[in-house]
Amino acid sequence: MIDVINLKKSFDDTEVLKGINVTIHKGDIVVVLGPSGSGKSTFLRCLNCMEDPTGGSIIFNGVDIADMHVDINIHRRHMGMVFQHFNLFNNKTVIQNIMLAPVYVKNQELRTAKRKNALTKMKNLFAKEKQELIPITTTKAEIQREAKEQAMTLLKRIGLEEKADVYPSTLSGGQKQRVAIVRALAMNPDVILFDEPTSALDPEMVGEVLDLMKALAKEGMTMIIVTHEMGFAKEVANRILFMDEGVILESGTPEEFFGNPKNPRAKEFLSKVLS
Secondary structure (H helix, E strand, C coil), rough: CEEEEEEEEECCCCCEEEEHHHHHHCCEEEEECCCCCCCHHHHHHHHHCCCCCCCCEEEECCCCCCCCCCCCCHHHEEEEEEEECCCCCCCCCCHHHHHHHHHHHHHHHHHHHHHHHHHHHHHHHCCCCCCCCCCCCCCCHHHHHHHHHHHHHHHHCCCCCHHCCCCCCCCCCCHHHHHHHHHCCCCCCCEEEEECCCCCCCHHHHHHHEEEEEEHHHHHEEEEEEEECCCHHHHCEEEEEEEEEEEEEECCCEHHHHHHCCHHHHHHHHHCCCC
């Protein structure tokens, strides 16, 4: 699904990623661990080109999305992102936040199809062989209705259907993050990237977010997660990547990594976080 090949990222003269190589398969739950400043979040943001890589390739579903000539917005539709600080739009209700991206994308596709059909009709006036029009089977109103139905289904899943018409400022941190996760799910992504999704939450709110992520893992959602939640990593991940100073120093199963880490820096890290 994702092949990362010699990925590099520099900010001015500081090289943050120094040649990352990793393959993510469909259904993988990959947890990225490491000390602060090791490049974990930069790695995640490079995966969907929120940060433009300085070098290397990111092959996502057969396309190198690190290539500057690729329309990254098309591929981002298939790669959800959940941030540390939720990034909900405070001037929109909860349900509007969830509906925003699907409605925008489908309306854009509808406009594109209509433009292409108008051009085809004009060409057909003068052509001997007529081109077929793109079938248009929906309307803006139907797009809006379907997105609202899907958003309500997602809100019911996380037990927040009664919060559909309130604004994010009225929600707890855990509720905001769960809404942010189902907002990513509304685009039916192939993979979801999580950048420390619980680090901004009060301790009593962490569990409700991790429970939702565990449920997604059981359903086979491909996830790449930067986190400091060691218990979650042990329980849910099928692979641990340990990063430090912009490189992956160790990769293995949770049993291998937590039970018998081979890299001295990984051993040192675990001795501090698990003590």
